[in-house]
Amino acid sequence: DCLLSRGLGDVYKRQMWNRFHYSLQRRKMKRKIGTAVLLMVSILIINVDGTYAKTSKNLLKNPGFESSDFSMWKYKGTGMDKLDYYTEDPVGIWNKKDDCHSGNYTFHFWSTYKHHFKLEQTISKKKLNKNKTYKASVYIQGDEVGADAEIYLYVIADGKKYVSGMVELDGWQDWKKLTIDNIRCKKGNVKIGIYVDHAADGWGMIDDFYFGQE
Numbered sequence: 001d002c003l004l005s006r007g008l009g010d011v012y013k014r015q016m017w018n019r020f021h022y023s024l025q026r027r028k029m030k031r032k033i034g035t036a037v038l039l040m041v042s043i044l045i046i047n048v049d050g051t052y053a054k055t056s057k058n059l060l061k062n063p064g065f066e067s068s069d070f071s072m073w074k075y076k077g078t079g080m081d082k083l084d085y086y087t088e089d090p091v092g093i094w095n096k097k098d099d100c101h102s103g104n105y106t107f108h109f110w111s112t113y114k115h116h117f118k119l120e121q122t123i124s125k126k127k128l129n130k131n132k133t134y135k136a137s138v139y140i141q142g143d144e145v146g147a148d149a150e151i152y153l154y155v156i157a158d159g160k161k162y163v164s165g166m167v168e169l170d171g172w173q174d175w176k177k178l179t180i181d182n183i184r185c186k187k188g189n190v191k192i193g194i195y196v197d198h199a200a201d202g203w204g205m206i207d208d209f210y211f212g213q214e
Contacts, residue, residue: 056212059127060192063209065093065105077117083107090115094205101139101175101207109142109196110203116150120193123211128190134183136162136192136211140176142169142204150197153178155211157190169204181214 061072070083070093079090086092086108094100094108107119128134136155145151153164164178178194192211196204 059123059211060121060209064101064103064207065107066103072121074120074122075117076120078115079111079117083119091117098173099205101141101205103207107206108204109198109206111198111200113200114198115200115202116195116197118193118195119206120191121209123190123192125185125187125189128185129213130186132185133181133214134185134190134211135179135181135214136183136209137177137179138194138206138209140167140169140178140194140204140206141172141174142198142202143171144199145169145196145202145204146199149199149202150195151178153180153192153194155180155183155190155192157183157185158187160184 062069065073073083075081075083075091077091080092084092086094090111091107091109094106095104096106097104099108100106109115109117134155134157136153138153140151149169151167151169155162162180162183164180167176167178169176183190190211192209194206194209196206198204
């Protein structure tokens with residue numbers, strides 16, 4: 001009887017061990033499958049992001065003024081001959097993070113007298129696909145610009161001028177986004193810019209220009 005009991009006990013132990021081992025292997029297998037699924041999802045997300053970034057690339061140089069080279073931007077208006085860091089002029093590149101839409105730099109304007117200007121950049125036709133449509137945007141915040149202020153984004157392509165809607169500025173960190181869609185660029189270079197005409201003591205910041213495929 002003792003031998004029989006011991007034999008049955010060993011069989012029971014082996015059965016329990018086999019069950020435990022099988023359960024352990026199943027958990028390991030599930031963990032591997034879960035890891036594989038997560039990896040596949042991660043790869044898919046990376047591919048999707050990569051594709052989006054490629055097709056929607058911003059064609060503008062230094063769109064948020066983070067680089068110290070501003071030569072691609074053309075400033076036309078009162079206050080200075082070319083774009084530079086802000087000093088005592090009505091306009092300039094401002095280094096105050098809280099005043100930026102993103103990054104550490106933004107285009108700043110302020111004047112004690114009525115002031116108008118435009119800031120624009122030219123995109124080479126070599127970067128453009130005549131079979132695609134494009135969109136443009138920019139962010140702006142500010143105040144005290146006056147009831148008759150004119151502020152709009154514009155794009156000049158194929159001899160046609162596209163213009164966004166007018167915007168009203170309502171205060172600090174109240175960013176407004178100006179947009180233009182369905183832009184056709186079949187021949188020649190493209191210009192994108194912003195026009196601002198504001199009253200005395202008007203001020204604001206402009207940041208994060210964008211021009212890319214829809």
